[in-house]
Amino acid sequence: xxxxxxxxxxxxxxxxxxxxxxxxxxxxxxxxxxxxxxxxxxxxxxxxxxxxxxxxxxxxxxxxxxxxxxxxxxxxxxxxxxxxxxxxxxxxxxxxxxxxxxxxxxxxxxxxxxxxxxxxxxxxxxxxxxxxxxxxxxxxxxxxxxxxxxxxxxxxxxxxxxxxxxxxxxxxxxxxxxxxxxxxxxxxxxxxxxxxxxxxxxxxxxxxxxxxxxxxxxxxxxxxxxxxxxxxxxxxxxxxxxxxxxxxxxxxxxxxxxxxxxxxxxxxxxxxxxxxxxxxxxxxxxxxxxxxxxxxxxxxxxxxxxx
Amino acid sequence: xxxxxxxxxxxxxxxxxxxxxxxxxxxxxxxxxxxxxxxxxxxxxxxxxxxxxxxxxxxxxxxxxxxxxxxxxxxxxxxxxxxxxxxxxxxxxxxxxxxxxxxxxxxxxxxxxxxxxxxxxxxxxxxxxxxxxxxxxxxxxxxxxxxxxxxxxxxxxxxxxxxxxxxxxxxxxxxxxxxxxxxxxxxxxxxxxxxxxxxxxxxxxxxxxxxxxxxxxxxxxxxxxxxxxxxxxxxxxxxxxxxxxxxxxxxxxxxxxxxxxxxxxxxxxxxxxxxxxxxxxxxxxxxxxxxxxxxxxxxxxxxxxxxxxxxxxxxxxxxxxxxxxxxxxxxxxxxxxxxxxxxxxxxxxxxxxxxxxxxxxxxxxxxxxxxxxxxxxxxxxxxxxxxxxxxxxxxxxxxxxxxxxxxxxxxxxxxxxxxxxxxxxxxxxxxxxxxxxxxxxxxxxxxxxxxxxxxxxxxxxxxxxxxxxxxxxxxxxxxxxxxxxxxxxxxxxxxxxxxxxxxxxxxxxxxxxxxxxxxxxxxxxxxxxxxxxxxxxx
Numbered sequence: 056x057x058x059x060x061x062x063x064x065x066x067x068x069x070x071x072x073x074x075x076x077x078x079x080x081x082x083x084x085x086x087x088x089x090x091x092x093x094x095x096x097x098x099x100x101x102x103x104x105x106x107x108x109x110x111x112x113x114x115x116x117x118x119x120x121x122x123x124x125x126x127x128x129x130x131x132x133x134x135x136x137x138x139x140x141x142x143x144x145x146x147x148x149x150x151x152x153x154x155x156x157x158x159x160x161x162x163x164x165x166x167x168x169x170x171x172x173x174x175x176x177x178x179x180x181x182x183x184x185x186x187x188x189x190x191x192x193x194x195x196x197x198x199x200x201x202x203x204x205x206x207x208x209x210x211x212x213x214x215x216x217x218x219x220x221x222x223x224x225x226x227x228x229x230x231x232x233x234x235x236x237x238x239x240x241x242x243x244x245x246x247x248x249x250x251x252x253x254x255x256x257x258x259x260x261x262x263x264x265x266x267x268x269x270x271x272x273x274x275x276x277x278x279x280x281x282x283x284x285x286x287x288x289x290x291x292x293x294x295x296x297x298x299x300x301x302x303x304x305x306x307x308x309x310x311x312x313x314x315x316x317x318x319x320x321x322x323x324x325x326x327x328x329x330x331x332x333x334x335x336x337x338x339x340x341x342x343x344x345x346x347x348x349x350x351x352x353x354x355x356x357x358x359x360x361x362x
Numbered sequence: 363x364x365x366x367x368x369x370x371x372x373x374x375x376x377x378x379x380x381x382x383x384x385x386x387x388x389x390x391x392x393x394x395x396x397x398x399x400x401x402x403x404x405x406x407x408x409x410x411x412x413x414x415x416x417x418x419x420x421x422x423x424x425x426x427x428x429x430x431x432x433x434x435x436x437x438x439x440x441x442x443x444x445x446x447x448x449x450x451x452x453x454x455x456x457x458x459x460x461x462x463x464x465x466x467x468x469x470x471x472x473x474x475x476x477x478x479x480x481x482x483x484x485x486x487x488x489x490x491x492x493x494x495x496x497x498x499x500x501x502x503x504x505x506x507x508x509x510x511x512x513x514x515x516x517x518x519x520x521x522x523x524x525x526x527x528x529x530x531x532x533x534x535x536x537x538x539x540x541x542x543x544x545x546x547x548x549x550x551x552x553x554x555x556x557x558x559x560x561x562x563x564x565x566x567x568x569x570x571x572x573x574x575x576x577x578x579x580x581x582x583x584x585x586x587x588x589x590x591x592x593x594x595x596x597x598x599x600x601x602x603x604x605x606x607x608x609x610x611x612x613x614x615x616x617x618x619x620x621x622x623x624x625x626x627x628x629x630x631x632x633x634x635x636x637x638x639x640x641x642x643x644x645x646x647x648x649x650x651x652x653x654x655x656x657x658x659x660x661x662x663x664x665x666x667x668x669x670x671x672x673x674x675x676x677x678x679x680x681x682x683x684x685x686x687x688x689x690x691x692x693x694x695x696x697x698x699x700x701x702x703x704x705x706x707x708x709x710x711x712x713x714x715x716x717x718x719x720x721x722x723x724x725x726x727x728x729x730x731x732x733x734x735x736x737x738x739x740x741x742x743x744x745x746x747x748x749x750x751x752x753x754x755x756x757x758x759x760x761x762x763x764x765x766x767x768x769x770x771x772x773x774x775x776x777x778x779x780x781x782x783x784x785x786x787x788x789x790x791x792x793x794x795x796x797x798x799x800x801x802x803x804x805x806x807x808x809x810x811x812x813x814x815x816x817x818x819x820x821x822x823x824x825x826x827x828x829x830x831x832x833x834x835x836x837x838x839x840x841x842x843x844x845x846x847x848x849x850x851x852x853x854x855x856x857x858x859x860x861x862x863x864x865x866x867x868x869x870x871x872x873x874x875x876x877x878x879x880x881x882x883x884x885x886x887x888x889x890x891x892x893x894x895x896x897x898x899x900x
Contacts, residue, residue: 087784090495092418095791095821099490099513100497107493138411139567140585148585207618211625219622220613222587308614313587317614321407326784 056354060347067343072122074339075332079118082331089135089326108135121332131333136325142333149315150337155225156233156312157300163234164241164299165292169285171242172249176257176284177276187246195243202236203309220311233310237303241295248291253284282356289356293349294342301338388604388896393879395604396897401878402609403630404619408586412567414552415487418495420803425610426549428591428892429574433461433480433531433546436889438882440712440807442544446475446553446575447531456538461546463529468596469555470572470579477525479575483554485518499550502805503542506534538841544806547889577603577893586612591892604880604896623873632872636756639698639871648876652699653883654710656804657868658812659703661686661749661764662825665861666793670747673796676859677740680721682797683863684733685771686764687726691866695759698871703864705853707812710867710886714809715846717853730771737772746775751799752786760865761799790824798824800862807886809849810839816861827861 090096090104105111109120124130131142168191175187210232211219222229256262257280265275307317315334322330354360386395409422414430417423427435435445447461467475486492488500488511500508506522522534535542545551555573562571569580577599578591588611593603611628613619616635623631634642634650643650663673663682672678688702704722707714721729737743749765751757758780765776776797781789790798802822804811814820817836818828832855839848856862870888874881880895882888 085785086788091784091787092495093787093822096495097498097501097512097821100493100495103490103493103497103512103514104495107491133564136410137408137585138416139413139564141564145585204615204618204621207621211627212621215625219625219627220618221611222584307586309618311587311611311613311618313584313612317586324782324784 056351060351063347063350067340067347070343071336071339075122075336076118078332078335079114079121082326082328083114085326087326089328091326108133121329125336131336132329134322134327134330136322136327136330142329145318145330146315146333146337149313149318152222152225152312153307153314153316154300156230156237156306156314157296159230159234160238160241160299161292161296164238164245164295167238168242168245169249169288171246172288173253173276173281173284175246175250176253177272179254179257184250187250191243191246191250193243194239195247197239199236199240199303200305200309202239203232203305206232206236207309220309222310222312222314229310229312233306233312236309237299237306241299244291244295245288248288249284252287253280256280256284286353286357289352290349293345297338297342297345301334301341388879388898389602391879393896394899396877396899399605399897400607400609401605401630401892401895401897402611402628404623404628404632405610405612406616407614408612412572412580412583414549415483415492415494415496415554417549423549424890425589425591426552427547427576427889428578428608429572429576429580430549430552431467431576431597432548432552433463434543435547435891436882436885436887438880438885438894440882440885440887440889442547445547446480447546450543452540452542456540456542457535459533459535459542460526461531461533463531464598465529466598467575468598469575470594470596471555471558472596473555473557473573474528475553475575476528477531478528479553479555480531480551481521481523481525482556483552484523485521486554486559487550488512488521489518490514494550496550499545499548503545503551504535504537504539506536541806541808577891578608581607588612597893599893603893605892608892620873629875629878630872632870634698634871634873636759637695637697642873646873649873650871651874651883652869652871653888654708654886655868655870655888656708656711656807656811656886657801658706658708659760659799659801659865659868660706660862661865662798662800662862663860664793664796664798664825665828666826669793670796672740672742672745673747675740675742677736678742678745679860679863680858681733681736681740681772682768682774683860684721684729684736685767686863686865687767688865689726690763691760695763696756696866699869701867701869703867704857706816706856706862706864707809707849707853708804708867711804711809711812712807712886713846715850717850719853719857721857733771743773744775745772746777747796748777748779749797749799750779750781750786750789750795752783753780757799793824793826800824801868803868804887810836810845813839813849813852816856825861827859829855829859831855832859 090101109117124132134140134142134145171187171191175184178184207219210217217228217231262275262280265279304316304320306312307314318330319334387393388395409425411417411422412426414426417426431445433445433447434442437443446463446467448464450459450461452459463477469475487494488497488508490512497512501512507516507520510516511518511521524532526532553575558571558573559566565571569583572580577594577597579594581592582590588609590607590609592607594600613622619631620635622628639650639652663679692700692702701709704719705717709716749761751761761778765778768774768776802812802815813836815822816827817833832852835848835852839845842848877898877900878895879898882890
């Protein structure tokens with residue numbers, strides 16, 4: 056197992072490097088630059104700006120300097136647009152916010168989703184099944200950009216229970232709506248995955264055997280059925296978790312949370328090269344990391360899997 | 363300008379104010395003041411910087427105006443009034459300006475604001491090492507050696523500004539510039555606190571580091587969420603400042619912002635969602651307002667060599683401009699108090715006499731008939747055009763309806779192409795279009811800020827219009843006692859050559875909580891200062 060982890064981490068390094076080079080090239084190929092504005096800058100001012108941010112050097116040199124600073128100094132450079140901020144500042148400020156609502160969304164989506172899925176499978180074709188499927192289909196077709204305004208309308212404007220946006224250091228009132236809006240569609244997918252996988256497992260011969268032995272249903276489900284039924288769910292949870300904690304531009308935009316998602320989208324629109332790169336690397340590294348976590352969990356759950 | 367009189371008046375008001383404030387009434391109007399003197403408003407996006415010299419565009423400028431104070435500032439009507447300077451003297455035919463600084467002006471850490479702070483700030487603006495995107499502003503202000511310093515040919519210390527003593531600042535210009543004092547209200551020309559900047563580098567604007575000289579100090583700053591500025595007790599005129607705390611919330615989505623306004627979370631929302639102004643005005647007549655905004659919306663025709671040949675015929679451009687029914691655009695799509703435009707400079711620009719443009723006075727039916735005639739005269743049929751605009755619902759709605767009007771009235775086939783902002787800037791600059799959406803906002807409240815755009819060398823002349831006669835008119839206007847004469851001629855020339863089709867003049871629509879008073883509705887540049895606002899008892 057240890058050698059597997061080491062091997063996987065060793066592969067991660069060239070993967071991330073490839074990601075850096077590819078993102079750099081795509082970024083430069085995009086029309087326009089960080090300093091293009093409605094009013095074109097005089098050449099002398101443009102030259103000063105390019106010199107200040109190192110854009111006057113050849114692309115290869117820029118890339119090398121960038122990677123060097125990231126690897127050796129862990130410095131992602133200054134933002135080209137937010138002139139008082141470095142990329143490290145932006146990530147340090149936005150990522151904990153995203154991590155918080157992402158983590159809670161993950162918890163809610165997994166717990167509610169799996170419970171619904173298990174209930175639906177165990178009480179297959181009963182009203183409970185129909186209700187659970189109904190809820191998950193409903194949640195799936197309600198995208199978060201529809202959910203968000205509805206939530207604010209109901210809980211802020213009509214009921215006056217929750218603030219309509221903001222973060223305020225992560226007080227619970229500010230977390231509730233982002234978590235509901237972000238978790239619903241994930242919850243729906245998890246519920247449906249769990250349900251179908253659970254149904255399949257419940258029809259397997261060894262479950263029939265367990266039931267024939269007269270084991271109580273609860274024991275059959277939790278001892279024998281749950282673990283194998285969760286395998287496909289877990290392979291979904293890994294990327295879903297990364298998706299949730301690396302930010303949702305919709306959540307950030309509607310709830311003004313100050314999370315990383317809106318920075319990512321704005322940096323692409325503003326051609327804020329260093330911020331694009333910083334968040335790309337962060338997302339890339341987290342994706343690699345959580346795929347590894349999923350693989351390890353797999354081995355733990357299914358003894359047949361050996362690395 | 364009668365600076366002395368204004369000053370005496372404000373000194374009198376100050377004494378009066380101090381007494382009145384203590385009793386909880388407004389010193390001038392006598393209204394009962396609320397206990398809660400806070401103000402909150404919506405920001406569309408995070409502003410890029412709070413460093414006055416690095417600031418660009420208009421985003422963040424209103425925050426900088428609260429935190430820092432320049433030599434001169436504006437009152438509620440947009441008039442120039444003393445800021446850090448108590449007054450100025452122009453000599454040498456408006457080429458030398460000497461400003462007298464008030465001795466009581468202090469930085470938020472208690473240091474006195476001295477002439478050297480302005481010298482330092484202005485040198486930062488032109489220093490190539492700082493690479494200010496707004497360095498051109500100092501060149502526009504014609505300060506001696508600004509251009510050379512920006513180009514790296516001279517040292518920043520050679521800028522034509524010097525501190526004669528702590529309270530006297532002398533500025534040398536390369537040409538007579540009667541409106542130079544008005545330019546000192548802008549962020550780029552604000553003073554800078556050297557010790558703070560040298561100690562903290564790029565992080566000097568963080569709340570824990572910043573030292574500023576305006577009516578407010580920055581106390582909190584959370585990127586993309588909110589920031590707060592609180593009353594600066596060191597401000598020289600702090601006694602007359604009523605609002606204790608101002609909070610700007612970043613709310614990207616305008617409909618979400620409207621819901622939060624209705625829930626009472628913010629006091630001010632600008633602009634309103636497209637097309638919703640009439641409904642909101644009916645629902646909240648005391649809160650919804652539309653005021654002029656000095657920007658003009660237009661379609662530019664591509665006049666480059668090698669561009670579409672039909673468009674090189676002014677009759678075709680006239681026909682296209684005539685066929686646009688602007689009333690439909692303004693009254694059916696925008697619905698926010700905008701004005702249909704047949705000329706370029708905004709009709710509310712200070713001192714600007716609206717020219718009599720021939721096709722402006724025609725009925726739309728006549729314009730349409732004339733447009734058909736012109737197309738026939740030019741012998742153009744089955745014209746195909748590519749119209750580009752940057753992604754936005756209202757640009758899209760306008761482009762769609764204009765394309766429909768051209769199709770219906772003139773048989774012109776228009777392909778619409780929308781693109782995100784930076785791509786659009788690139789494509790437009792490269793001239794890969796037949797018709798391009800454009801808008802221009804005034805840098806200062808004078809018609810030349812608009813009309814200069816269509817002079818040959820102007821960087822934003824995306825039509826690439828070039829007329830010796832037009833250039834000459836604008837150049838003559840600079841030194842003329844009656845520039846309106848040239849402006850009228852220039853606008854008339856534009857209506858014949860039609861390099862651009864003006865579409866509408868902007869208005870700003872906003873909601874302001876009815877207990878917040880002191881809003882500068884009559885400031886055409888929409889420059890507001892928190893220090894002028896106050897909240898009355900409900």
